[in-house]
Amino acid sequence: MAPVILFCRDPLHPRRADPHFAEDVRAAREAGLRTALLDHDALLAGDAGGAVRGVPRGAGDAWYRGWMVPSGRYAELAGALAAREVTLLTPPDAYRCAHELPGWYAAFTSVTPASVWLPAGPGRAPGAPELAALAAPLGGGPGIVKDFVKSRKHEWHEACYVPDLADADRLAAVVARFVELQDAFLAGGVVLRAFERFTGAGEARVWWVDGRPVLVTAHPDHPDRRPEPALDAVAPLVAALGCRFVTTDLARREDGEWRVVEVGDGQVSDLPRGAAPEPLFRALASADTALSADTAHE
Structure with a gap:
């Protein structure tokens, strides 16, 4: 069974996804993924059970795709979903690892400030x-x-x-x-x-699923600037991090070296305006859901 993608619902129209993620919803469905909605406001307010009330029981494996969630609230989300027999493919420890700098820094020390x-x-x-x-x-x-x-x-x-x-x-x-x-x-x-000085070419956001770069976009702050980064040095570091769905923001330093400016959990990383999300959701649809949390994040 294909994973379900959990999108944030529209606060004004609770039966549909937040308009910010409309293109993601379309691409997810075209890739054969199931979709469901959760209440992001309720989750942030500490009502994880209420936040997932609209997620079908027994939906199985799930990716979250929505607004940023503090690590503690994400753990509460995972617990509330587990009570409904839904398993996040990014468990709480992996989310914190990719989402917070102290979690990812050691793996990327050689290529980041x-x-x-x-x-x-x-x-x-x-x-x-x-x-x-x-x-x-x-x-x-x-x-x-x-x-x-x-x-x-x-x-x-x-x-x-x-x-x-x-x-x-x-x-x-x-x-x-x-x-x-x-x-x-x-x-x-x-x-x-x-502080490191970078060229004015902008940042590239690289989207990784199970260690593979599946999409390269601009950074959302500068959607009109998208350099083409070299990934040879970064790929083994992403693999070493061991998180299944992550992003890396790369910029070229003035001396020509590609540097990792930021790492993020892919579930809460934003796509820049105009980026085509289809490759990302095809990769999530084909990801091996048999990978356990233990083997995916060591």
Whole structure:
């Protein structure tokens, strides 16, 4: 039996998928996949049982395809689905591994900017001494601030970019503003990354299913720019990560090296405007559902 794709429902029209995923729904059905709807708002509110009430019991194996979900809520989603005899093909530990930088960083250290991190809760920015100690292994120089999942690059100078990580006061100010703006959406804690300069060609988002690159698109922030990255160095690292459905965002550094800017769980990675989703859903339809969580994420 083909897997079911769980899409977020439209809050205004609960019997249909969120319009943002309309093309995904069409491509999934054309690929022979079954579809069902869940309530993303209810899931975020902590009502996982209510969120999956519309998912048929006994639907079997499933991929989620929708808006971003905090790792803890995703685990609750997996539990609520299991109670309905539905199994997510990306289990909670694999979702966290691909979704949060501390989970994927070790596998990609050789091809991504040097990074350090510190757990922190919403509204609790680490102080200057703590941040100075955290930043010390990066050796100074420019850096960026983010949480385990996202940055605030649209507030670049205010809450993202630090001209010199050795400037403890400036670093603390940027981190404090970042934590303030993230508010309740702060994911996991604070990450500091060494800043690397890339060419202006844009980023390529590579979609991987069971270690195979099945689709290359532009990054959603710049849908008009899509470089063609070399994947020879990245492919074995994706395989080593061991997560079944992931994305890697790659950009070319000014010295010509392709670098991994971000890794993400493919279920919650966005397609850029105008990208054709058919290859992605054909790959998900043909994925080996016999792979267990244990063998897929070691």
